[in-house]
Amino acid sequence: MLLxxxxxxxxxxxxxxxxxxxxxxxxxxxxxxxxxxxxxxxLGDAFxxxxxxxxxxTAAAMRAGLVERIPDPEGGMARKFRITDEGERRLDEERxxxxxxxxxxxxxxxxxxxxxxxxxxxxxNSGIERLHGMPWPRACVNP
Numbered sequence: 001m002l003l004x005x006x007x008x009x010x011x012x013x014x015x016x017x018x019x020x021x022x023x024x025x026x027x028x029x030x031x032x033x034x035x036x037x038x039x040x041x042x043l044g045d046a047f048x049x050x051x052x053x054x055x056x057x058t059a060a061a062m063r064a065g066l067v068e069r070i071p072d073p074e075g076g077m078a079r080k081f082r083i084t085d086e087g088e089r090r091l092d093e094e095r096x097x098x099x100x101x102x103x104x105x106x107x108x109x110x111x112x113x114x115x116x117x118x119x120x121x122x123x124x125n126s127g128i129e130r131l132h133g134m135p136w137p138r139a140c141v142n143p
Contacts, residue, residue, distance in 0.1 A: 021066075021094045024057050029066060029083055029091045034137040037070060037080035048134060066090060 043054050061067045066087035069079045129135045
């Protein structure tokens with residue numbers, strides 16, 4: 001996701017020309033998919049964002065049918081946000097587009113260079129997470 005900020009992958013306003021999600025929705029959906037349903041408070045802790053920002057982002061995602069509010073599965077008072085089937089579909093589509101962009105950029109790279117780059121990027125991201133005390137949950141270990 002950090003790479004998606006760069007102009008090589010985007011056409012305008014931080015989005016690929018064929019993008020199906022804006023950056024904030026992509027990050028929100030990725031986190032909920034990795035961790036399961038989350039409350040505004042949990043999202044705020046995860047992203048270091050204030051409740052008003054997250055309320056705007058989750059409201060937009062709800063209007064788009066990407067997330068839904070559900071009662072806390074563990075019986076707590078807070079309502080949580082869960083990714084919908086449409087949210088899953090669009091997240092998968094967006095990821096496929098990002099991967100295709102990276103494939104085009106690295107088309108002439110040897111396999112060992114791609115593996116080394118992925119390892120360095122993972123290490124770089126982990127260093128950022130360590131400094132900020134906000135690790136990102138990872139659904140898979142392989143690049």
